[in-house]
Amino acid sequence: GQSLEQPSEVTAVEGAIVQINCTYQTSGFYGLSWYQQHDGGAPTFLSYNALDGLEETGRFSSFLSRSDSYGYLLLQELQMKDSASYFCAVRDKGYGQNFVFGPGTRLSVLP
Amino acid sequence: GAGVSQSPSNKVTEKGKDVELRCDPISGHTALYWYRQSLGQGLEFLIYFQGNSAPDKSGLPSDRFSAERTGGSVSTLTIQRTQQEDSAVYLCASSLASRRGDYGYTFGSGTRLTVV
Numbered sequence: 654g655q656s657l658e659q660p661s662e663v664t665a666v667e668g669a670i671v672q673i674n675c676t677y678q679t680s681g682f683y684g685l686s687w688y689q690q691h692d693g694g695a696p697t698f699l700s701y702n703a704l705d706g707l708e709e710t711g712r713f714s715s716f717l718s719r720s721d722s723y724g725y726l727l728l729q730e731l732q733m734k735d736s737a738s739y740f741c742a743v744r745d746k747g748y749g750q751n752f753v754f755g756p757g758t759r760l761s762v763l764p
Numbered sequence: 765g766a767g768v769s770q771s772p773s774n775k776v777t778e779k780g781k782d783v784e785l786r787c788d789p790i791s792g793h794t795a796l797y798w799y800r801q802s803l804g805q806g807l808e809f810l811i812y813f814q815g816n817s818a819p820d821k822s823g824l825p826s827d828r829f830s831a832e833r834t835g836g837s838v839s840t841l842t843i844q845r846t847q848q849e850d851s852a853v854y855l856c857a858s859s860l861a862s863r864r865g866d867y868g869y870t871f872g873s874g875t876r877l878t879v880v
Contacts, residue, residue, distance in 0.1 A: 688869075694873070698868025740807065756805065
C-alpha cells in the first residue's frame with residue numbers, strides 16, 4: 654500500500670531554520686512535492702523534486718533521496734506568516750499526475 | 765479564469781439528501797482532481813480527470829460518489845444519500861499536464877460540506 658510519514662507538529666522561533674521530514678512507501682515513485690496550507694485556506698504548491706538533491710527557492714529548499722525514500726522541506730529565516738501546515742506528496746504513477754498526500758505537519762512559529 | 769473556482773463555498777445538507785459540488789478549473793489546464801480533507805487531516809484523493817482519457821476513479825469511497833467533467837472543463841462531484849461521515853472540505857485542483865509531473869496543482873478554496 655501507499656504510506657507517507659511526517660511529524661505531526663513542529664515548533665520554532667522567528668528567524669530560525671526548521672526541517673520537515675517526509676518518508677514514503679509507495680508502489681511507484683516519480684517525484685515528491687511540497688504544499689503549504691494556512692488555516693482555512695487552500696493548499697499552495699511550493700516545490701517538486703524528481704531527482705536526488707537539493708532544490709532552492711528563496712527561503713525554502715526541498716531535498717530528495719530516492720535511495721532512502723526520504724525528503725525534507727527546509728525553511729530558513731522563519732517568519733510568523735510561515736505558521737501553517739505543510740504536506741509532502743508523492744507522484745506514484747508515471748502515466749498520470751496523481752499525487753498521494755502525506756498527513757501534514759503543523760508548523761508553529763513563535764515570536 | 766484566474767484561479768480554480770469552487771461552488772458553493774459552504775453547504776449544509778440533511779442526511780440522505782444528494783449534493784452537487786462544482787469546480788471550474790483554470791483555463792487551459794487539462795488535468796483536474798478532487799480531494800477531500802477532514803478537519804486537521806491530510807488530503808484524500810477521490811478522482812482524477814486528464815484530457816479525454818477515462819478518469820481515475822480509484823479514490824472514490826463508495827458508489828454514492830460520482831463525478832463528471834463536461835467539455836474538458838467544469839467538473840461536478842455528486843454525493844448521493846449523504847451520510848454524516850461525508851462531512852469534510854472538498855477540494856478541487858487543476859494543473860497543466862506534464863510527463864515530468866513538475867507542474868504543481870492549483871487548488872480551489874474548497875466546499876465545506878456539513879451533513880446534519
